[in-house]
Structures are given as structure tokens and as C-alpha cells.
Amino acid sequence: MTNSKPPQLDSNTEIEKTIHLPPAETIQHALGANHDFCSGIDELVDNAIDAKANNVCIVLHVDKSRLTRVAIHDDGIGMSSTKMERVLRLGGHEAGSDSTIGIYGMGMKEGSYANADTVTVLSRQRGRFATGIRLQKESFTAGVLSQRSITALWNLRERIVELKRGTTILWDELIGAYQGADEKEAATFLSNTIEKLRKHLGIRYHRFLDTQQIRIRVFTNYDSETLVETPAVTAIDPCGYPRSADPKYPRRLTVDGKEQGLGITAHIWVNRSKLDAFQLEEKDELGHQGFFVYIADRLITQGGWCGFQEPRKDFKLLRVVIDDPRVVKKYITISPQKASVRLSEDFHRFIDSLRFVDDPTKSFDEVCTDAIAALRLSNKKSGKANPIAEGGQGLAPAVKDAIESEARIKTSEPVSVVWGDVYSDEFVEVDPTKSIIRVNKRYRKMLNPGRGTFNDAPLVKTLLYLLFNDAASSKRTAKSKANTALWSKLLTVAADEQLRQQERKSS
Template identity: 30%
Template sequence: MSYTSGTDWQYDVPTTGSTHLPPDAGYGRALTNQGYGFEVAVADLIDNSIDAGADKVVVHFLRDADRILTLLIIDNGKGMDEAGLDAAMTVGRRRDYGEGALGMYGTGLKAASLSHASSLTVVSRTRRSRAAGRRLTAEGIEDSFRCDTVDPQYAQDLVDRYDGVIEWQGNIVRWDGVRAFETVARGQSDQFLSKAISRLESHLGLYLHRYLQSGLKLDIAVWDVSSGERGLGEEVDHIAVEALDPFGYKVPGKPGYPREFMAPVEGLGDLRLTAHIWPAKSKQAGFRQIGSLTERQGFYFYRNDRLVQAGGWNGWRDPEGHHVLARVAVDLPSRENNVLSLDVKKESVTVTPGFTDGLDKAVDSKGHTFRSYVLDAETAYRDGSRRSEIVRKPVTPPGKGLDPKVKRVIKEELPEKPGEEPITFTWGVLPPNQFFDLDREHNAVILNKAYREDFNDGRRGGANDAPVTKTLLFLLLEDCFGLGRWERSRQDRLDYWNTILLASVDAQRTRVRNNSPDTSAQSFLFPLDATEDFFT
């Protein structure tokens, strides 16, 4: 048969055989350059934990006095035996995923990890097999894709260290040689961790918000290994990640919303679009604390309840300031299709013209068009902009030592002073006649550790303990930071506040000794006299 005619395009390309071409070691180097952001990479690993059936996950930073050492992700999923570990660590192997799985391409564990770390270790235990582990290094991949076997005793010891998470089964992913950690200057670890954990908390709270709302427990912890404590003790800095729902408003910005539109998309069928309008000037975290409002308008694509794109119009229109209240939830079809495709990092969706054409034809049950929804969102924005608003005084932001839930509400309710370091709370050794002291140079409130048990029901407290005490102190003392000249009258206020607070502690201890019905330490914390100057 001749293939030189003008109709060659009608035929398949002819072949005469095949050759097996194993990947070159250079493919391994490509794994380290996939463009994964740090938060995106960690989220990808947590997807694996969810696929393993885990309902408890801990992201654990290990540090010493000077450096950030390593990162581990621990879960209580079903675990893997030796064969399962070999399969999981095989570069280029794609496994079969169930219909509801978050994994897609089989590269996330290796690519996400080696994009940030020089060494990836996975230790696992099932209900029927002992602890085992495998390690991949950048050098090992280049050396004919070598995978190291972890010493069984070390694997067991690591599992035992995290027995509060792993009871009968579970997985531990460990990153060593994390490039971002190695660039942190000596003495800057606290500042780096504070910012990194804040970004990670927001990212995970947003992209996994449906799972968090359905019961997934996801914690971020920091452990100073020089303390001598083991594992996840009470003294470990600890944050419970809360869901950041991008549709979590209490009252919609326009009556009648949310509305469901059906878009006829060629090659896919009808696609459901759930259109929301946020209330104007909302201060809720799900609106304000997930990034630029302009970038967060538009489509929120979900795949198996996992958010994979947070905002953007995908070429249908350009983002505009008066459309920031418009957000649209779209659940991707479970079956593979050629219209909506997800990138390997699960961070954005690529669409074909069939999708954007379908948007122009989308209507709701009453015949309203999707374009009319965008006009409704614009109207809600303009009406809200015309309303007068009480302007609240900016405050120095709250920082380490205050419960994350409290910090989130403070950020929702009060604007922050730009460029100010957060106010941190620590327990320290102070004279008996002081309940608290200020370290204004480092923006810290120091509480007298001699009274710590009084505000923790006699128990040993954690990093974010005594939330009512610390919150009231934040409100009371916030304006004492970021000042130039320190006035005598302000020092006098601190002195008499200390005196009154010590009296409240003494009153509390007396009530406890006398078995008074009201034994709440924090209910006696601030008599009216102590707060009068602040609130007037």
C-alpha cells in the first residue's frame, strides 16, 4: 500500500515492531523540578493519607534550638506491607485508583517530596504486618532508581514514637534535607516557622475544607528535639487545622442565592454550577483569609470533595474588582473526560471551548441565565460599597501561644496594623508579685508560670492553653506594643492591673479550697475595675 497520496491522513501510522525503552536516570532529576509549592506538596501527601482511610493526620516539624531539622506526616490509614511499599516507591508506576480516590497519576508521593527534600522515607505498618520502610534519595534515583530498605528496628521505633496517632496501623512520610529549611539563617527559625505554618494552615483549611467539615482531624505540630520529650507531648506547639469554607457565609449577599445552573457542555453533558454571592464587606475567614479577593472570584472546582482550583474564570471572562462576591462551586465528573482536565499538582483545571460555550447557555430552573448571576453579584457589590461602615481601629496581630480559633476571629473582626510583628504569649519565671510582664522589644506577653495550673484546671498546659486568659490580656495590652515613648501613666496601669490580677488568682485559689460551686479560674480574671480604662 502506498502512503504518498493526498489522503494519508485517513490512515493510522503504520508500525513494524516495538522496543522497550527504560527511563533514563535523568528522569529522576526531573522529579525535583515539578514546580510544587510547599503547601501544595504537603496537601498532595495528605491526599494519600485520606485515600488510605485515615481520619487523623499530623504534619510534624522537628527542630532544635537553632535549626529546623525535618518534616514528617503521620496518619492512621490502613498502612502498607513490604510489597505495598515497593509499589508506592516505584518511580513511574501508576496504580489503579478507586472511583472516589484523590490520587490520580501515581507520581505525587515522589514528585511532591523530592521537589522539596533530598531524601524521602516512608515507614508503614498494617494490622497484619510489622513496621517496614523504604527510602528514596535524589542520588539513589540517578543510580538506576535505587530504593533503600529502612532498618526494621528503626521503622518500629518511629511507629512507636507516634503511637498517639498510629494505634494498629498507619503511615509516616519523612522529608530530610528540606531545601527551604536549610536556607533559614541561625536565629530565624521561629519567624520562618510562624509564617510557613500560617500559610500551610490556610492552604490545608481551604483545599481540604469538605473533609475537615466531615470529621478529618488534621493537626500541625512543632517539636523541639532538644527538649528531651518524646513524640507529640503536651508541650509541643500544636495547631488544629480548621475548615476555611469559601462558601461559608451566614447570609447571602443577595436573596435567592445560592442558585443552581445547568450548563450544556459538549462532550460532557449537563454540568451543574452552584452560584454563590457573598455579602459585601464580609470579614469571615472563608472570604478574607484565603488570598486576594480578585483572584478568589470565579470557579471553585472540586474532585471527590477535594478542592482543586480556588477561583478564576478559566478564560470565560477577566477578573474584575466589582465581581469579588461571585464564587461558583463545580464538582468535576468522576469519569475521565476531554473537556475538564486537572494538572498533576491538583492545583488548576484546564478547560476546552466546550466549557466556556456551555456557560453562555447555562440557565437555572426559572430560566435565569448564568450571565444574569454575574450581574446580580456586581449589583450586590455596588450596593454594599455605598453603605456606611464603622471603621475599627487596627491592632497588632495575635501570634504564637494564642489558640488558632481565637486568632482567626480576631483577624475577622479587627484590621491589622501593617508591618507589626505578632504578639506572642509565653509562660516564664516572674517575681511572685507579677502576674504578667511585657517584652516590648520582642512583642511578647510573659505570664507567670507559677500560676499556670490555676488556669488549666490543675493540669499541665500546652502551647495554646488558657485561651480566655490570653485573649483578655491581648485585648487589654495590645495598645502597649509598637509605641515610641513609654509613658509613666501606662506603666502605672500595668502595675495596678498586675495587682488586681494577683488578687483574682488568690480569690480563685480560696474558692477551690472551699469547694465553691464556681471554680472557673478565668471567670475571676478581670474585675470591672481592671478593664474600665481599656473599654472607656
């Protein structure tokens, strides 16, 4: 059998002329196929951060409960009309630095066209007039706005963000927004969209939010009149656990264990946590294990092994942070949508070369072994304590975090411990219909002599939460009613006795 060779180019072939083959305008409809609402917003927030913005304000314009327009305002340095025309071309890109994330010049267009058929970009540099361009998905042409139109649209920023500089992007003729006739469904869609967006932004930009490099706010503008700010977008750190399941972690691993070598950081979470930082944007039975890759401090991947290895149940607590720019540059390629990565062929060898900085005899295999051991230990411990209801109002945040981290949580409403009127005049009463343990407020000063706060008397409230947890969160049986009555009576006697002792001391 003879080896067949591919045909060679004929060096004598002549090129008569060169023709230009521009893309058909229908390619615009393919842009953004890999984006959703949140990732589309990401592209604009990324650009705002690159433009040195301190504030990003996202306004959801609503008409009769239906989302009709999305406006994204920032107070960055803004763009000149020349620069705007340049960056709005497909593939148009400004050279960045290590602190910027743009690579392909497609992000703003892709993210916007995934969510809107009409996109308007307005920008102003300090000391100059604002400029504006409107893009249509149907063509490669763009409309330059008149100064009158620019002024009207620029004033949408009033009372929200600085008028003297920055960029505003408007999405109109929205794609994917609820268009039905049911007002309740429209309101539900809007509420879910806001909550999903707030959580997504809190995760992706948690490093910027945590260090207050940027503030991201979300507003709802109802019927062009009422502007309502939603709860603050706060940092959600995927490795922000109150404590690690293994006290030796987090651990830094570098090439050959050298202090300044290229490396990663390994984290081991506690099991069954209900914190947003563990569940991230949605609960995953495998625990969002894997690589958390950061590019210029933006979180790109929320776990997943990216082909390095298959997910395993016994790795569910393991998270590996890759944020060293040298590692990213050498071994990782980011997708155009900045939402996934591809590992190089050398990445496996890189991981094999890693050693603990504080113990160069140990490798990444030791990390996996520790993660498995932590999970097994937590599962072994879980059989020793009964599941309890989640902590609700009135408990100190630190106590609720500890409950999330340490306890097995049963499926029920959170149990709150609050001060209130107890008409039986006893120290405490339990309302299982509302999952509330109500403490008689006439004893409040005895337990908390200072100025009362919503989460005051943490020790007493936590003890009551534990004692009456089942009674407040489960179907009441004759036995549980009897126990509740007995315990409440004894606590009332003890509380009255403590009052008398305090009165004798003060007299």
C-alpha cells in the first residue's frame, strides 16, 4: 500500500483579481446566540469597569408590569464620537491592559443583540457634549442621533448617576421579555429577573464589590414616573465560607512549591451549606466543584473541571481558584462570551508540577484526598444530630451562618425568634402556623439592659430556637404540645425569679 500525499498548491496558479467578501447582514442574528440576559449585562459592566467607572446603574423600565427597556448607565471616562464609531464596529477593539478583559471586540454587540433588536449608545467625556449612535440588528448601518435626541435620552441618567461623564446603553425592542397579557405573570417575570441579576452580579464582580472599587445598583422605573431602587447588589464570594471543612485550608500550591511560582489556591467547603456563596446561582448536587477562573478579577467560571477530569460526588466540596494572570495567559483561553474557558494541552502537566508551598512533598493529589476525607467526615457527623429548621428573623447573622454551616437543615420554613406581646403572660409562646417563637417583650430589658436591636439577646434567642425548633417547624403532636407547655411554664418561673433577684440587687 503506497502512502498518498495531499495535493500541493500549484505555484503556477495565477490570481486574476482579489474580491471582497463581506459578511451578509443576516449574521447579525447569530450574534449573541451564547448570551442570556445576565451575561449580556456582564459585557456592559465589564466595559464600565474598563472605563474606570465607580458606579454602574441598571434601570429596568416597566410599563404596566412589563419590561420594555433596559438602561445601563456608568460614570466612566466616556468615549469621543470617533472612538465610539470605532468600537461599535464588529471586531472593533481598543488595546487594553492587565486590568481590562476585552479581547475580540464583540462583547458589547453580542451581549446587546442577544437581548434587544435596537441598541442605543450614548457617551460623554468630561467637558464635551454627549454623542449618540443607534444600532439596528437588521443592518451594518448606524444612525447618528441629533443633539436634541441625545439630550432627551442622556437625561434618563438624572437622579441616578453623574451627568458630566460616562456611557449609557439602552436596549429596546427586547428579546425574551414577558409579552403576555397576565399581569401576575408579568410581575413574577420581572421579580425573578431582578433577583437573578442581583445574585449573578454579586458573584461575578464580588472582588470589585467587596473592595468597593465599584458600586452596582439596580432600579425599576415604573411607567416613566416612579423610580424604585432594589436591595443592594452585594459581594457573593464562592470561597467566602465562614470556616473550611478542613482547618488546613485554603492551601496555596505552586510549581515545585516555590513561593513566587505559578500556582493555584485550593478551598474545601463545609457540606450542605445553604449560603448563596456555596449554592451560587443555582443549587448543584455536585457542589459547583472544580475550577474558579478569574480574568482581571472577574469570575469567569463557577466551577466545572473544563475537561481536566470528570465531576465526582466525593469532590463536591473542592473548589480551585485560578487567578494568577501568568497561569491564565499560559494555559487558559477565554471564550468570546467570557463565560467559559478552554485549557491548553500543557495544563495537565502544570497541575502535576504543583506542590504545597508550605510542604513541597505534597501534590494536587493530596488536595483531592483531603476533599474526599472532609466530605466523608461531614457525612459521618451528620447522623449524630437531628435536622433542624433554618434560622429566621431575630437571630444574629453570625448564628444563622453557623446554623447553615454546622447543622442539617430540614425542609420547612425558617424559625424566627422575635420579641412581642404574649397574651398568656408567659415568658415565651410558640406559633407553629407562622414558624415563630415569640418572647414576651416585658422581659426584654432584663435580658438586654441597653438599647434593644432586632438581633439582640443572641444567647437566649439561640437557646430558645434550639429548644422549640421542632414545635415551631413541625406538625404538633400531643407530646410536643405537652413539652412546649412544660418548658414554657418552667422558663416563665425562671424569668420571674431573675426579675426578682435583679430588683433586690437594685434596691
